[in-house]
Amino acid sequence: MSQKTRFTKSAIAVAVAIVSTQAWSAGFQLNEFSSSGLGRAYSGEGAIADDAGNVSRNPALITMFDRPTFSGGAVFVDPDVNVSGRSVIGNNASQDNIAPTAWVPNLHFVAPINDQFGWGASVTSNYGLATEFNDSFAAGSMGGKTDLETLNLNLSGAYRLNNSWSFGLGFDAVYARAKVERYAGDLPQIIGANIPALVRAGQLSPQQAAAVGAQAGGISRDTQIAHLKGDEWGFGWNAGILYEVDKNNRYALTYRSEIKVDFDGDYKSSLPATLNPVNAALGLGLPYGTGGSTIDGSLSLHLPEMWEISGYNRVAPKWAVHYSMAYTSWSQFQELKAKGDGGNTLFYKDEGFKDSYRIALGTTYYMDDSWTFRSGIAFDDSPVPANQRSISIPDQDRLWLSAGTTYAFNKDASVDAGVSYMHGQHVKFEEGPYQFKSEGKAWLYGVNFNYAF
Template sequence: MNKMRVYRKSILAVMVGLASQQAFAAGFQLNAQSATGLGRAFAGDAVIADNASVMARNAAAMALFDKTAFSMGFESITSKIEVKDATYSVFGSDQSANYGNAGDTTIAPNIHLIVPINDKFAWGVDVYSNFGTKTDFGDNYTASEYGGFTEIKTLNLGLAGSYRIDEHWSVGAGLDIVYGYGKLKRTSSDALRTAVPSYPTTVANIDADGFGLGFNIGTVYELDDKNRFGFSYHYQPDVKAKGDDTYADTSYPDDEVTLKLPDMAEFSGYHRLNQEFAVHYSIQWINWSEFDTLDSSSLSVPIKTYNWKDGWHYAVGGTYYLNSTWTLRAGYMYDTSAQDSLTSISVPDSDRQWFSTGFTYHIDEESNVDFGFTYLLGKDVNVSESTTSGGTELSSLTAVTHADAILMGLQYSRTF
């Protein structure tokens, strides 16, 4: 009986770790605050302030508004995840584990409101998502303990204020209530259960949600009416996700998994070169090394230890003010991977390039519609995963993964 408990604990630690590490990688950062930003690869988004969505990137930029501003819209993120040259092995017996497309489509809505009180103070409220994805390998995938189903969603409710110090400097700060939801399902393969009859059928079945409290601070420096810079820092909280979860065929009522979301810092610049054209840029740091361990209230030791590295975004873009009716924009971003030595087939991560374009149609002086489009191009990544128990390898998977995505956004904005 003691040997069986050790065996089951080993399966629990390994397989839940596999499931969870696939659920929180750099690929889950949505950048879904606005269609306007999407159309320029979010270059300059912490300071441009062309609609109310800027408060999601930098609360200090609310000081740039002299009228009440409202924006609402959504983004769709459609990912294509290919698993190729894949070999699944159980005790040395090999079979192909290729999969054509494990991606899916995620819809991320957003809404923002900025209200100036006077020429010094402004406040704002918004709702948007920073993280989210969905992948599904189906019920019959050959290497089901490495694929399975994954869905992650977060919702950020923000309340912020800004203060204009003088004609050059503005500051801002806000509170963020973050709701997180996660659903993960992993089952053992037919081959593994045949080779090891005592192996659990349900490796992991997690359905949990919870809340965390974060904050953000920022500043804007206006050199003149054509040149300005912005900096912001967002502290992301630990979300305590609770649910009745199952690991290794064992149920854990009121299980609590701690999800450590990464902090972010961003520097942006905007320069209006002439009446028609402006250039803008951003550098963003994402603290993905925050994921050192994944912890559960049901265990006395961490479920999994990670080796993540911090990520960076480098974005540059341009805006062409064609006339009073149309504004055109484009941008490019290079987005570095958070995964290092640990990789997986379920929502794989890699360095990525963003190729973006978009436009604004000005209905009148107070209202407009924005559209943004991005093609996100990933790289091939070599993946090697294994499951062991008591020093014995039970199964393994080697593969090459490639993940691309198409992002589209639509948004309506109005000033009052």
């Protein structure tokens, strides 16, 4: 098959890739559940118990609190992600600032029952993203608009076995809302330019070529080739173990289960339904055309399980170090497939994710009864293989640099502030008939208020 023919098949096929690979990658797995954690790059979170927010990471930490404690706040995410690229026919496919700013709120409450038992509750967001390309963007079939919001409601309890061992178990209810839009971009031009190659290769008859060419010629760049919107609940659990050598040294193992979210929502495509038989006959992978009509669609999304080991050591009266390593089983996410009520495949994409890890190291300085200072560094390993990257979120390995502080007004009330700089590597990749370069960075700012009753 010629290079042009391969590009043409790819161009037609990628029009069906409504939800990009990165819509459910590390780019949408959030750590921002507390501002104190932000200030130390979320290092040692399973073993630190300086505010109620840590309990959402490890329910066993509930036993570290001797009175009811509240924490509430938000982290502001300010990303700067730019994409430059060209299509196979030479059109510019570049856009700056594809990711908008966002707020990630959090609420936490912990209450001991007695010396052995306690419970806690939290409201956080463990997953979320938003990317926005112009409707007339040349690679609109790859980019478009992607918006995922989640709300995680957690209820947990803990039991202290003795002075060394504590165990915790929690229940997670996750509400997810997703909206994805893709646009034709310059795909009609690419298809039209390569129809002769398809005819020569015997993939299209002259009659089919004329029909496809006429239909492609009537599709403008800002034609919405796919729109999918839905919301649903998913359920899972988390557990943690805390081992205390003494009051200054402790270690933790935590686990968060896989959560399956079965979306049932609305799907529509402005592509004419008359293209569907051609797609089926030739196996070109076109999105299912509805001529602008709305039909029911369903998609199963598997949010991966995660393991984390953490440690906290107070190495001097005023100094502590903390560290962690998290392992996320992203290899559970191998495909993305949406189907209609009639069994029609609305779109399909082979994902091929790999498991990923995150390592973090930080330090805390307890200056006096009023001021605490912290810092941290972390490395996020991307779960997306180089040949699977996509411009929706051109996922990449990331380095975190963080700093933060806590000011205690008295023994009951305090405020946390944290800031992180997240730097992603520059990457080059191909997606369908497009070649891209991308670079990204982000600043994160967080504030939380804490109160012990």
